[in-house]
Amino acid sequence: MKQSSVVVVDLLLLLLTIAVIATPAFSDLVLSKVERRIDVTSQFARVTKSLKVVNPGSESISEFMLTFPKFLGNNLAYLSVKTKRPLANLSVKKADPKGIPDSISVYSVALPKTLSKGDSLTLEVVATFTNVLQPFPEKITQGEIHLVMLQESAQYLSPYTVESQSLSIKLPNARIESYSKLENTKLQGSELKYGPYKNLPPFSYSPIVVHFESKAAFAVAEKLVREIEVSHWGNVQVTEHYNVVHRGAQLKGEFSRLDFQARPNPRGASAFRHLLARLPPRAHSIYYRDDIGNISTSEMQSDSKKTELLIEPRFPLFGGWKTFFTIGYGLPLSDFLFASEGKRFVNISFGSPMIDLVTEKLIVQVVLPEGSKDISVTTPFAVKQSREIKYSHLDIAGRPVVVLEKDNVVPDHNQHIQVYYKFSNINLLSEPLMLISGFFVLFITCIIYTRADFSISKSSPTYLAKLQWDEVLATLQEVQSIIQKCLAAHDKLEASLRDLSRTGDFQTCKAARKSTDSLLKDLSKELKPLLGFLQSSPSASHISPKVEELVVKEKELQEKLMAKHTTVVEGYEKKSSGRDIENRIASQQQKIIALRQEIEDLLEFIDEI
Amino acid sequence: MGGKSEPAKSESMATTTTSPDLINSSFFSFKSLKLKTKQQELLLRIAILGLVYILAFIARLFSVLRYESMIHEFDPYFNYRTTLFLTEKGFYEFWNWFDSESWYPLGRIIGGTLYPGLMVTAALIYWALRFLRFFVHIREVCVLTAPFFASNTTLVAYFFGKEIWDTGAGLVAAVLIAICPGYISRSVAGSYDNEAVAIFALLLTFYLFVKAVNTGSLAWALGSAFGYFYMVSAWGGYVFIINLVPLYVLVLLITGRYSMRLYIAYNCMYILGMLLAMQIRFVGFQHVQSGEHMGAMGVFLLMQVFYFLDWVKYQLNDTKLFQTFLRITVTSAILVGGIALGVGTASGYISPWTGRFYSLLDPTYAKDHIPIIASVSEHQPTAWSSFMFDYHILLFLFPAGLYFCFKRLSDATIFIVMYGLTSLYFAGVMVRLILVATPAVCLISAIAVSATVKNLTSLLRTKQKVSQTGSTKGAGSSKASSKVTLDQSQPFQKNGAIALLVGVFYLLSRYAIHCTWVTSEAYSSPSIVLAARGAHGNRILFDDYREAYYWLRQNTPTDAKIMSWWDYGYQITAMGNRTVIVDNNTWNNTHIATVGRAMSSNEDEAYEIMRSLDVNYVLVVFGGVTGYSSDDINKFLWMVRIGGGVFPVIKEPDYLVNGEFRVDKGASPKMLNCLMYKLCYYRFGELTTEYGKPPGYDRARGGEIGNKDIKLEHLEEAYTTSNWIVRIYRVKPPTNRL
Numbered sequence A: 001m002k003q004s005s006v007v008v009v010d011l012l013l014l015l016l017t018i019a020v021i022a023t024p025a026f027s028d029l030v031l032s033k034v035e036r037r038i039d040v041t042s043q044f045a046r047v048t049k050s051l052k053v054v055n056p057g058s059e060s061i062s063e064f065m066l067t068f069p070k071f072l073g074n075n076l077a078y079l080s081v082k083t084k085r086p087l088a089n090l091s092v093k094k095a096d097p098k099g100i101p102d103s104i105s106v107y108s109v110a111l112p113k114t115l116s117k118g119d120s121l122t123l124e125v126v127a128t129f130t131n132v133l134q135p136f137p138e139k140i141t142q143g144e145i146h147l148v149m150l151q152e153s154a155q156y157l158s159p160y161t162v163e164s165q166s167l168s169i170k171l172p173n174a175r176i177e178s179y180s181k182l183e184n185t186k187l188q189g190s191e192l193k194y195g196p197y198k199n200l201p202p203f204s205y206s207p208i209v210v211h212f213e214s215k216a217a218f219a220v221a222e223k224l225v226r227e228i229e230v231s232h233w234g235n236v237q238v239t240e241h242y243n244v245v246h247r248g249a250q251l252k253g254e255f256s257r258l259d260f261q262a263r264p265n266p267r268g269a270s271a272f273r274h275l276l277a278r279l280p281p282r283a284h285s286i287y288y289r290d291d292i293g294n295i296s297t298s299e300m301q302s303d304s305k306k307t308e309l310l311i312e313p314r315f316p317l318f319g320g321w322k323t324f325f326t327i328g329y330g331l332p333l334s335d336f337l338f339a340s341e342g343k344r345f346v347n348i349s350f351g352s353p354m355i356d357l358v359t360e361k362l363i364v365q366v367v368l369p370e371g372s373k374d375i376s377v378t379t380p381f382a383v384k385q386s387r388e389i390k391y392s393h394l395d396i397a398g399r400p401v402v403v404l405e406k407d408n409v410v411p412d413h414n415q416h417i418q419v420y421y422k423f424s425n426i427n428l429l430s431e432p433l434m435l436i437s438g439f440f441v442l443f444i445t446c447i448i449y450t451r452a453d454f455s456i457s458k459s460s461p462t463y464l465a466k467l468q469w470d471e472v473l474a475t476l477q478e479v480q481s482i483i484q485k486c487l488a489a490h491d492k493l494e495a496s497l498r499d500l501s502r503t504g505d506f507q508t509c510k511a512a513r514k515s516t517d518s519l520l521k522d523l524s525k526e527l528k529p530l531l532g533f534l535q536s537s538p539s540a541s542h543i544s545p546k547v548e549e550l551v552v553k554e555k556e557l558q559e560k561l562m563a564k565h566t567t568v569v570e571g572y573e574k575k576s577s578g579r580d581i582e583n584r585i586a587s588q589q590q591k592i593i594a595l596r597q598e599i600e601d602l603l604e605f606i607d608e609i
Numbered sequence B: 001m002g003g004k005s006e007p008a009k010s011e012s013m014a015t016t017t018t019s020p021d022l023i024n025s026s027f028f029s030f031k032s033l034k035l036k037t038k039q040q041e042l043l044l045r046i047a048i049l050g051l052v053y054i055l056a057f058i059a060r061l062f063s064v065l066r067y068e069s070m071i072h073e074f075d076p077y078f079n080y081r082t083t084l085f086l087t088e089k090g091f092y093e094f095w096n097w098f099d100s101e102s103w104y105p106l107g108r109i110i111g112g113t114l115y116p117g118l119m120v121t122a123a124l125i126y127w128a129l130r131f132l133r134f135f136v137h138i139r140e141v142c143v144l145t146a147p148f149f150a151s152n153t154t155l156v157a158y159f160f161g162k163e164i165w166d167t168g169a170g171l172v173a174a175v176l177i178a179i180c181p182g183y184i185s186r187s188v189a190g191s192y193d194n195e196a197v198a199i200f201a202l203l204l205t206f207y208l209f210v211k212a213v214n215t216g217s218l219a220w221a222l223g224s225a226f227g228y229f230y231m232v233s234a235w236g237g238y239v240f241i242i243n244l245v246p247l248y249v250l251v252l253l254i255t256g257r258y259s260m261r262l263y264i265a266y267n268c269m270y271i272l273g274m275l276l277a278m279q280i281r282f283v284g285f286q287h288v289q290s291g292e293h294m295g296a297m298g299v300f301l302l303m304q305v306f307y308f309l310d311w312v313k314y315q316l317n318d319t320k321l322f323q324t325f326l327r328i329t330v331t332s333a334i335l336v337g338g339i340a341l342g343v344g345t346a347s348g349y350i351s352p353w354t355g356r357f358y359s360l361l362d363p364t365y366a367k368d369h370i371p372i373i374a375s376v377s378e379h380q381p382t383a384w385s386s387f388m389f390d391y392h393i394l395l396f397l398f399p400a401g402l403y404f405c406f407k408r409l410s411d412a413t414i415f416i417v418m419y420g421l422t423s424l425y426f427a428g429v430m431v432r433l434i435l436v437a438t439p440a441v442c443l444i445s446a447i448a449v450s451a452t453v454k455n456l457t458s459l460l461r462t463k464q465k466v467s468q469t470g471s472t473k474g475a476g477s478s479k480a481s482s483k484v485t486l487d488q489s490q491p492f493q494k495n496g497a498i499a500l501l502v503g504v505f506y507l508l509s510r511y512a513i514h515c516t517w518v519t520s521e522a523y524s525s526p527s528i529v530l531a532a533r534g535a536h537g538n539r540i541l542f543d544d545y546r547e548a549y550y551w552l553r554q555n556t557p558t559d560a561k562i563m564s565w566w567d568y569g570y571q572i573t574a575m576g577n578r579t580v581i582v583d584n585n586t587w588n589n590t591h592i593a594t595v596g597r598a599m600s601s602n603e604d605e606a607y608e609i610m611r612s613l614d615v616n617y618v619l620v621v622f623g624g625v626t627g628y629s630s631d632d633i634n635k636f637l638w639m640v641r642i643g644g645g646v647f648p649v650i651k652e653p654d655y656l657v658n659g660e661f662r663v664d665k666g667a668s669p670k671m672l673n674c675l676m677y678k679l680c681y682y683r684f685g686e687l688t689t690e691y692g693k694p695p696g697y698d699r700a701r702g703g704e705i706g707n708k709d710i711k712l713e714h715l716e717e718a719y720t721t722s723n724w725i726v727r728i729y730r731v732k733p734p735t736n737r738l
Helices: A002-021 A257-262 A425-451 A461-503 A506-536 A544-573 A578-607 B002-017 B023-033 B037-066 B075-089 B091-095 B117-131 B138-164 B167-179 B194-215 B218-234 B238-254 B260-277 B291-315 B319-347 B355-361 B365-369 B384-391 B394-407 B411-429 B431-473 B478-488 B493-521 B544-555 B566-576 B589-600 B603-612 B632-646 B669-673 B675-681
Strands: A030-039 A045-054 A061-069 A076-083 A088-090 A092-095 A104-115 A120-129 A147-153 A161-170 A176-179 A185-188 A191-200 A207-213 A219-231 A235-246 A275-279 A284-290 A298-302 A307-311 A322-332 A337-340 A343-349 A358-367 A373-378 A384-390 A399-409 A416-422 B530-533 B539-542 B561-563 B617-621 B715-720 B726-731
Touching: A061 A076, A061 A120, A076 A092, A076 A104, A088 A104, A104 A120, A147 A161, A176 A185, A219 A343, A257 B715, A284 A307, A307 A322, A322 B544, A358 A384, A373 A399, A399 A416, A461 A506, A461 A544, A461 A578, A506 A544, A544 A578, A578 B037, B037 B138, B037 B167, B037 B493, B075 B091, B075 B117, B075 B138, B075 B566, B117 B138, B117 B194, B117 B218, B138 B167, B138 B194, B138 B411, B138 B431, B167 B431, B167 B493, B194 B218, B194 B238, B194 B260, B194 B411, B194 B431, B218 B238, B218 B260, B238 B260, B238 B291, B238 B411, B260 B291, B291 B319, B355 B365, B355 B411, B384 B394, B384 B431, B394 B411, B394 B431, B411 B431, B431 B493, B544 B566, B544 B617, B544 B715, B544 B726, B566 B617, B589 B603, B589 B632, B589 B675, B603 B675, B603 B726, B617 B675, B632 B675, B669 B675, B675 B726
Parallel strands: A030 A161, A219 A358, B561 B617
Antiparallel strands: A030 A045, A045 A120, A061 A104, A076 A088, A076 A120, A092 A104, A147 A207, A161 A191, A176 A207, A185 A191, A219 A235, A235 A322, A275 A307, A284 A322, A298 A307, A337 A343, A343 A416, A358 A399, A373 A416, A384 A399, B530 B539, B617 B726, B715 B726
């Protein structure tokens, strides 16, 4: 209520001052035709103007002044001026020329070419204003409809003479409470038309007020932080933190779930339940959560052109209600990272992917890979820039972050920005290498710990006993391996016998015998000092008898085997029949098997110590 | 274990039974690479332990996979909130934290009234991970703390089992405890509660103490003192340790098992443990002043008397003289002790046992004297079915294990027997104490399993060896045939052993299946998100709690005071970030009773109480639409009882009709007009909840409500969640007195 009355007072002041000056302080340009179109179907007002500028005077002019009433100018979120022929974006900057009252904001447009006498030029102006649709009444109950009010001027406020002009206001397709009726006012469906008005002097102004129902979601992000993290492993991770508030008329009184459930349309028309985000195609790993966990109400549709994410906050948002949430998604790197002139650049959209969302404070943080250098940014409009360092997993030096800040962002700002940087591919390997070396160090320490001797007192009896025992164990192991070798030699001998039975070639068999003999002799020589040690060692006293038994048994087995071998070979030499030989060695064979079994048992026993 | 040396066995078998042929040579080259049996056994053991460690962790992740990485239940939210505070503000701020967001207008000194072990542990893990450059969120650390410590517990169980029986029993104990539902119920991912680390600390302390008693080493005793310190810092259940250990020592003294080892272990553990425990602010001087801790001190003094007597006995060679001396000393010691205790109690230096302690010893005590303890469902006496549910076959293996323990009585087995029996008694008194009994039950059952399996396999192994030598030697050998006849003298022994082994493994596999099922079905729901099956078998989530808390967080003034029953206090402060009147730390009975009184009074009276407490919003939980049964109407009688315990104007019979609690037309007028009833059923009479039922049909209680025309005068509906589970009301400012 207060705000709108202030606006009304503003308007009056404006009229007064205009009446006071009423002198053409500017060059003698003439606007031969002005068409204005205001779209208020969403929560902001989008004004498109087409201005035909003619220079009737003699001076050539290269600057054009765009003016807005201050209360609109303060809410100007986006302004772009183009010419159609030639197609060009013109640069606009805020100007503060003398002689213009405070209640008017002025922007100066640099014309693409100087206008000399008689030249004309058509300017296409797009301006988006936020907060100009004032809810009225300011507080409504759950059942009431949401009415808003727009204030404008039926005549185009300009420092130049306007020859012909018209205004059309596109209203949402709903109830229209009231509108200012001037001459030439027409309401066609949901379109309200003022004009055409002819030959108006500079600074003409006639205020109009339109009061109508708005069904748009007045979703405003008070603060939005978009974090875009570039990973050269193939992913661009976008994380967006939204502080969303419903900036429409505030809810007063009760919120009744029953009414909202049973008759949602009249009883909750002013609330919005959903927000639609239009994400780039091939977005993946999408999540939607807030401070206290995942929010399970969201839907996703995707095709090759776009990914649409319909998110539903935990509760419906009525006027004045707030919520905070985070969405995140991954994008394929190849769609956004490009190379040019030895540099790489990320080409990514600046604004929020949410449809019709106004952002009061947008912070975009582009996180580049660790080790990026020579960072520069190009943006299509002015933003505040700064640098930060972010630490993520396995970072040592941190990742450079480009922080871009802009206030009052509307969907028109959804243009691409480019962040240029240099990055060598070697840096990619640093993190895997770190992990590898970390594990390497871990294993090395484990190895050192198990191998090295960390006892404090080297002379304590327990320590010495342990040392001795270790020695005994080592010796035992050696004994075992020697016995195993002996057994292997025996097996070889047996194999040669089998060959003999097959081929009858006793020469090779004899050769095998010879080599085995020498091997066994060597082994028994090796065994002797070990046995001596075991006998002498006090801590091995309970083992040495077993070991000795083992050695004796092995000797016995050896002898038996040799005897068998001799018998068999002799048998073959004498060309006796196979059965004969079998019979002769049968008893030996039994003993051999028994001995072998005993040796195996002993070995197992020693093994278990 | 039976399995550990089997591979070696079969290979040696292979060398003897396979008739020598060409494979032999290649076999030997392989055999030379082969590990020794001992190394093999070690490798197997480490592999099994490693797998058990992983198993214990992943078995607890059902809830994360099925829902999300979130904190469960009620108390964990407080722990999470304090951990967050600790990691953000640092330890000193945390230690000196005065929390004005709870117990309005009293506030709570957090640092002095909590066991910081859990939070400090999580914070240390968090800081360590950050130091290692893993920038994880503190929530993830908190969620996974419980499974991590459960994994560590399996290791301790292994060593404990090894200490009291053998490595086999240790391994079985590790496996059993890894998946035992009694333990899983409190240690699934997200159940970020004190018990999560406390069971680890408890078992560690016991293990180190038993190790100290077995070795008489000061180092182990010191270790157990530190284990005890960790336990004290983590959970109030440390009282169990400080009573069980002295009791155990006492039993050893009585059974004549006093030794120097015991003296060293107990004295070191008690003195150091006491000094360390007193560093925890919440315990402080209670450790030397309160009745619960006096037993330990008494046993400590008794130990000194024993030592002294031993020394005197050594000095005096005259037995008769010693007998007289003994009599005098013992009498005077008891006399002095008794007088000291009497004087201490009378002068108030020694505080008497607390109600909670009494309620443990006597299951009926709480019901008569402390309704607030009795009102908690986990403080109810345990039903047989829940023993079966939580222990399954361990319930049968436990007595068998006791048998084996008694058969091989040692200091260690006496300890585990005492631990098992006492904790099982407490488990019978209170459902939640099943948790404390679980390690003991697992260990004793493991002894049973291990001993049985070992006996059976050793039977099988000797048989195998004989039969195999018999077959290779052939029928000709007289020695072999004699052995074969020896075999036949015990017919079916081998078959019987095999059958029993199969039976044991069948039982164990049933246990594994049961545990998995219980974990997945019963213990893995976060309770903050409710899940139900829709008509088409699809899963429906009721996320109403978070919806309401988030609404509070976003859309109420930051200094708003919320009144609700104490169950939701921690969650409101943690998730809603708003000040509450009472919460789950039920330290002030009067304050809770005031809330109970407000809930059970009519609207005008309740308004006065709420005004005096500066209440801005009232939150109630209501299951009438969804059929959610643990809502405030079903808890209402406890509010009446607790309120009535302090304010006699509230009388339980006023809310009952013929001793029956009802909400329909037959309900008592006081019930139909109390604040709780009105808030739960406000405008509910207009809603049709179930097809074919009249409007206002309460699905949780299965009846049509009695008062459908509810008008609120001093409150208005501020928010109701989508399934009506949480309803929030705004307290209107007083009307102008004109």
